[in-house]
Amino acid sequence: MKALLPALLAAALLATAASAQPAPITLVENGPRAERINVAVVAEGYREADLDAFQAAAGRLIDALFATAPYDRYAAFFNAYAVPTVSAEAGADRPARSEARDTYLSATFGCGGVHRSLCLGGDGERRLNALLRDALPEYDVALVLVNDAEYGGSGGRVAVVSAHAAAAEIAVHEMGHTLAGLAxxxxxxxxxxxxxxxxxxxxxxxxxxxxxxxxxxxxxxxxxxxxxxxxxxxxxxxxxxxxxxxxxxxxxxxxALGHGFCAVCNEHHIGAIYDRVSPIAAAWPAESDVTAGAGRLAFRVDALVPAGQARYEWTVDGVTVGTSAALALDAGDLPPGASHVEVRVTDATDEVRDSTLVPLLSDVRAWTVTRPAATAAESGAGGADTATRLGLAAPNPVRHAARLPFRLAEGGAVRLSVYDALGREVAVLVDGERPAGLHEATWSAGALAAGVYVVRLEAPGATATQVVTVAR
Structure with a gap:
């Protein structure tokens, strides 16, 4: 028991010292901390009078990081915070010159026998962990900024960079080690x-x-x-x-500094980002269990994926029914009982080719949709509604493109086409074999004149039509 007391006392002192430091300052906040990569820029060797300079320097580092590919395209995946600490003296230790500084995290040059290698010496890393556990427990990456103008830095469990004129360049390089695991x-x-x-x-x-x-x-x-x-x-x-x-x-x-990341290092950064953050920011309905009443069911997903790179695949019981960010289902399109509705969101970037990283670029949201058994009034004496039907176009009127859901009672040859007011066929959306179940086609109407059009579904044993208006 006596042997435990010194360790417990040391831990208590570290926790007390951490809690006595100033509170974190938000530099960038793009979303909930639990759903983003939280970068903590931590002050080292900054005295009380230097903290304004630290905050400004931390902001410059983050600005430089998010101006660098691929961070520039994936900035929405990150939050960043400046975490001040107060040291008695400025600078860092230089053992080769017998120079010591009284600083909060014991930063020192000469790590591993290389003078420019700047790291946390002594119990500095332990003190850093205690500080961040108290001040910013959600942090993912720690970047320590040392108030010393000499060139230096290192990466690994913690990224460390000096306040040299090239600090921003050094910091991005060290993040390659700490975030992406690069050599x-x-x-x-x-x-x-x-x-x-x-x-x-x-x-x-x-x-x-x-x-x-x-x-x-x-x-x-x-x-x-x-x-x-x-x-x-x-x-x-x-x-x-x-x-x-x-x-x-x-x-x-x-x-070497002054260059961008190569293609391979770039893809490992993207992989590291998706290893920590889902490409899906939010999905609706928020509940995973949904009861289908009368009318239309609306599903939607918001993606964090950079513009133009998001791919969506909606399925109902394993059948693809949509490829956009939203899905509308008529309750009558679902069989009585439980159906599984799922959307997969994927970053379709061509910057990731490593087969171990590609799976990280996708995520799924799913719902169990229960439709009560149809009443006699809804379906007549025949029971549940299993008929072939053409769902409502969305949107209607359409300006650019519309989604056209349809349900097949049985599989077979299907033709889904569009006719103008004179009866001329202007588009064929589906022409071929399709299995029974739910499907969705997309009608691109951007090149057509404004007016009224008729969508016609021809399927085994059934024909259905719907009027759709094109607006300009």
Whole structure:
């Protein structure tokens, strides 16, 4: 029991010190913390009088991050907060020069024997964890900003960057380590390299992790010249080794500042984002169990996916019935009992090719829709409504495109077509075999003149029509 007391006392002191620090400041807030990646920019080596300068510098780092691809397109997936701490002195330790500073997180240059490697020394990381558990327990990524003008930084469990003039560039590079799990791609000596997501020790196409990006016309190893400046290959020099280690592209931010992320590092960032945040921001109805009464059921989903990249697939009992962000169902289109309604939202970006990452780009919302058995008044003596029917067009009037749901009592040859007021066929939406059940077609009416049109469904044993107005 006595042996536990020092540890318990130390933990209590750390918690007390953390709670005594100033409260976090919101820099960017795009949604609930539980549904976003929360970046905590934490002050280190800032005295009380320096906290305004820290907040301004933290804002610049976040602005630079969200101006960099792919963060610029995925900014809505993030929140960012400045977390002030107060240190007795400014700067960081420099053991090689026997210089020590009294700072809150014990930042020090010279980590791993490399002077520019700036990290948290002593119990700094433990103090950081205690601070964030108290001040911002929902944080996902910690980026420590050190009030020291000398060039330095590091990445890993925690990203650390100095207040050097290139701080923003350094911070984005270190986020490549901390968020996306990437390795450094620069050389530096004769030491053996290592394999990682973005480095390889063998240039054979079967042995590089980014084989999905390789073109048969690209030589491996790939010549490090201007002719191959914008291709994915296997360039020698990576993972701190000048020879025997390979990187995906000639230039990349993980090799040198001043460049964007290569295609492979870019896709791992996107994968890391979707590993933490769903592409679905919200879905309606909010309840997962829905009772179908008379009339129309409305379903909708909001996606976080960048503009133009979202793909939607709505299914009812496994049958695809829609491909837009919303779905309307007539209660009569559903059989009595329970039906399973599901929407899958996918980011259809071509920037992700790694087969282990692609599944992360999709998510599903589902509802159980129960339709009570039809009454005699609703369906006559014959029982439940299982007839072939043409559902209501949505929207109607239509300006650009309309969704046309239909239900088939039995499978077979189906033709869904559109006629103008003179009886001329102007569009064929479906012409072929379809199984029994729910379906949906999309009518693109943007090129048609304003007026009244007739939609005609021809199916086994049934014909149905509906008037739709095109408005301009």
């Amino acid at each position: 450094d791609e620069y050389g530096g000596g004769a030491a053996a390299g290592f394999a990682s997501r973005n480095t390889a020790t063998d240039a054979h196409p079967a042995h590089v992790p980014w084989s999905a990006w390789l073109d048969d016309a690209t030589p491996l190893p790939t010549p490090d010249d201007a002719a191959h400046g914008h291709v994915v290959g296997a360039f020698e020099g990576a993972a701190y080794a000048d020879h025997g280690a390979y990187r995906p592209e000639r230039h990349c931010r993980m090799r």
